[in-house]
Amino acid sequence: MLTVDTDISTARAVAARAAPALAILEMPGRQGVGFVASPQGQLVTNLHVVAGAEEIHVLLADEQFLRVEQVVALDEKRDLAVLQLPTPGVQALRLDGGSHPVEGDALFILLPAGGGMLGLMETRVDAVQVLDESLTFLELEATLPEDASGSPVMNTSGALVGVATCAFADGRPVTIVIPSRYVELLLEQPRMQPLSALALAKPAASRQRQVPSHPLSLLEGCATDGVEEIALAIMQAIQLGAPAYNQGDPKACYRLYERTAERLIQERPDCPGAQAALREGLLRCARLDDADACAWALRDTFDGLLQVIDRWLQAQAAFARLSSPWSYLQ
Structure with a gap:
């Protein structure tokens, strides 16, 4: 568990609330990360993590190993996917779609750390970026490992504020957060599809900023x-x-x-x-x-x-x- 400057008790409380909802996605030739976002078994991750997958199994924190057969919703523009687990009643994160973190706010990212361990990365909002009228996202100070896209991002009260996504800008990796209000829209308007829908999914590439660095x-x-x-x-x-x-x-x-x-x-x-x-x-x-x-x-x-x-x-x-x-x- 990694923390920077937030009280250690806060970090522990956030990790304790979020850990049961974290999920490891097993796909042929690759792995991914996601999290359970509703007691009905709806699992959220980045679309690019699962795009093209013909088979997905999910390992939950309670060691359940489940096969995904349905897609709840896809959002290519915002790079989001919601999958349906066959077993409802699993522990889910508390969404906070009304939260609007601002520059300097402390956030936590829960991610796998290998060997069955979990890591809690503390970071702060570096900037609030408005891509266009349909997408606003957060840019974080910390750099997330590429294989951790889809990890949940929480505020200091442990509520989900968005989905961590690895992107690239000016040739360097950056970590952005797709706000949870976009996730809530997908959960409220499910469009059930077979898993084969992922074969045609093409997540939109994030706009790459090219801000010059002058001496x-x-x-x-x-x-x-x-x-x-x-x-x-x-x-x-x-x-x-x-x-x-x-x-x-x-x-x-x-x-x-x-x-x-x-x-x-x-x-x-x-x-x-x-x-x-x-x-x-x-x-x-x-x-x-x-x-x-x-x-x-x-x-x-x-x-x-x-x-x-x-x-x-x-x-x-x-x-x-x-x-x-x-x-x-x-």
Whole structure:
């Protein structure tokens, strides 16, 4: 059991509540993870874990070994699958579809640790990502093993807040959480199908963010006031553009981002590094086919600039403190 900084009694309580619901999925040539989400024996996992499987057996915490023959529901966009166990009355996790964790909140992931042992990974929400109007997910600080996709994610009260999913962004593995409210929708509207339905299932690939990582030298020679004005303009554009995107208008979002980038390029010759980053973002858009992709390309550009600006401002503040004649006397 692994914990980071939450009280050990909290971690133990979460593990005790969740452990009986964890399930190991045995399929020809591979294994997977899932969890029981209802007393009726409905088992949840990621769709990509079971897609194409012609046979699935499930090992439960009480050592029952069951054969899955029916699919309750599939959600290709959100990469979710609900399977029906033949034995009802098994212990299930308590869902909390009304929970909306925010950045910095502590979460726990229950996963197999080998040798019949369980591991409890504590992590925190790194970001709340809005892919589009139909999917919002959490990005976590911790990196989950690829074979642990489908593991349950709980809050500090032990309620399920989502499904842990291994994804990739900028060529690196990231852990995301598909919120439990999407699971509840599938449980409320079952569409019973034979196991053969998995043969045609194709989970949607998660959008890969391409946020550039800039060195501090990008802002070399820039005045503090100029850097702060660039950051303010970008944040204002995101505050206006993101709601437009979420309301189903990616073109309006992209046009707003585009105008902001073009204006900053024209108005900020005092920050050539920032100008170059914005030009690169616009060039990337020129190679893309649709407004949705362009909106995300410029959002990646903006996020990359905001990250380096934040680091640069922190470095400037630290330097100013060290340069103060009182810095060693305080």
